Amino acid sequence: MGNLAPARWSLSAAVALTAALTAGAGRADAADLPIIGGGSGIVIANTTECTLTTIGHDDAGRLVGLTAGHCGEPGQSVLSETDPNAGVLGRVAASNHDLDYAVIEFDPDRVAPSDRVGSVSITAVGGPARFPATVCKKGRTTGTNCGVVWGDVFASGTETWTQMCVLPGDSGAPVVAGSTLVGMVNAYLGVGCVGPEVGTTMAAIAADLDATHGVGAGFQPARGADQGVPAAGGS
Template identity: 65%
Template sequence: MFKKLVVAIAGVLALVGTGSGVAVAAPPVTLGGGSGITLGSGGEDIYDCTLTTIGNDSAGRLVGLTAGHCGEPGMTVKAEYDTAAGPVGRVASSVPTLDYAVIVFDRDKVVPVNRVGNVTITGVGAPANFPDVACKEGRTTGNTCGVVWGDVFGSQETWTQVCVIEGDSGAPVVVGSTLVAMVNAYLLAPCAGPAVGTNIDVILSDINAGGGPGAGFRPI
């Protein structure tokens, strides 16, 4: 009897020492237009870019946008500030001609917000024009503003004097709280301008025409 009791106690102590093995889910990450995101493949983190905006599509999916050169379909997406939380979404599509990508997020892993840094997004609108002043929120250079030159070559783009460098790709370009474009590139030199971004109305029109993830998008 004593021997059986000792064995039983030893078994309990062993269980306490090793834990029950129950996994604890990571808390959700907070993401919005202007948040830094890390894109990867095969378990490897590859690119750091900026989320343009986040919201819901007509099918009820939680979706976001970023620059197309930041990731290919199937790539994982993490919050840059908490990569240890693991993937919280995946790239659903990427369109090189307009340089945008659609991300589908796991609703259980993301808290979507409409304000990051000094940029708040309350809606989407038509392209800005000279002499509007636009601002952007990027993961590298933060919040910067500059005059809008407009669509210089009629190529569905907005040119501005906002400061951008590597990592700001995908950053939201806003006039007030209206999203008008995303950052895709800069000409001449970093922060010397002009910065070039695809017009958001063109992007959303192209997504709607395809009818896949992101169609019917509305920002949070």
Template identity: 65%
Template sequence: MFNKLARAARAAFAVAVGAALLGTGAGVAHADPGPAIGGGSGIIVDNQYECTVTTIGHDSAGRLVGLTAGHCGEAGSQVWAESDRGAGVIGTFAYSDHDLDYAVIEFTNVVPVNRVGNVTIASLGAPAQFPAIACKEGRTTGNTCGITWGDVFQTDETWTQMCVVEGDSGAPVVIGNTLVAMVNAYLAVACFGPEVGTNMSAIMNDMNTNHGGVGAGFTPI
């Protein structure tokens, strides 16, 4: 009888403690929502390459996907958030297109945002034209702006006079809050020679018509 009473008392005590903890919020586990990722966020690819996310959003199948420069990785490459390496792998390259130099990343365990640093992405737009002032947000040089030269050789690329260096690859190029291109390279001397980036209109068309699957029907957050 004593053992039965003791067990009953212990059970009642456990229930009472559990209720008290729930009432105060103590002892309740919460899942880590993951790092905030958006256009301008720094990423580490395959634990060796540093690049920048162009934008993040959902494709037509509801997958959380983002873009970066194609030379940053290949299909299957793993992605870490530069701001929170401890969060582990947050995404995987679905594919890289080396003709237009862009890649699609499928993300997991991240908080998608449309503003990083001084750049907010509200929409996608047509290529920038001379003499518009374009800006970018890169993981290496941050926010820089410069005059737009346009698609100099009619190759789906826009030339601008923004400062970019290694690690800024993939950075969003915006006119106001409109994403118009990504950073892919610089010519001659870093931050002095023109920056060259693929137009978003060309990337969206290629994603939808030539690749399909992951990324198709992309809409930014």
């Protein structure tokens, strides 16, 4: 399952991209709502398995989330991988293929947003991590792991390369420094978990969202209770 991530222009001068990552009425009882946060497995258009980067609110008060842009197109449905019977939780509102991120508008009556999934919590959005920092990610396929930051290899101003293990389905996974969201997983080079991983910085995504003045502009992460929810496919 899943689509191949398109190679982005800043990678074309490097090695070939050998794999890409894909990877009705509201419920009456809030306790039954699916808990969704950065690192949760999601299914887009009933076919593509990806990972939610984060969930929160934009400056218009909408409940929104982010994932990789190659995971879905505007209008496509979004379901919880771990609770598919909950039905459609939201839809893709916008997809930017240059920066490879998508915005999801969730139905607040059908989702319980969380700032923590498993061992990864997101309390803030920050600038790009730089060498030799270590960052971690939470993907629906490979779970939680960490690696050294190589930095913006081609000085694109939008990317960070790391040595984290990622596989198909980890697309969109949050990249965190502590509890600060600094990027998302978009692609990997090489074979399997040999790496490196390539991702878009949250600084670039946030700036683009704010410039569009659309769904997701002014994004702030949710400050929900610590749910400790495991992501599908990994610990």
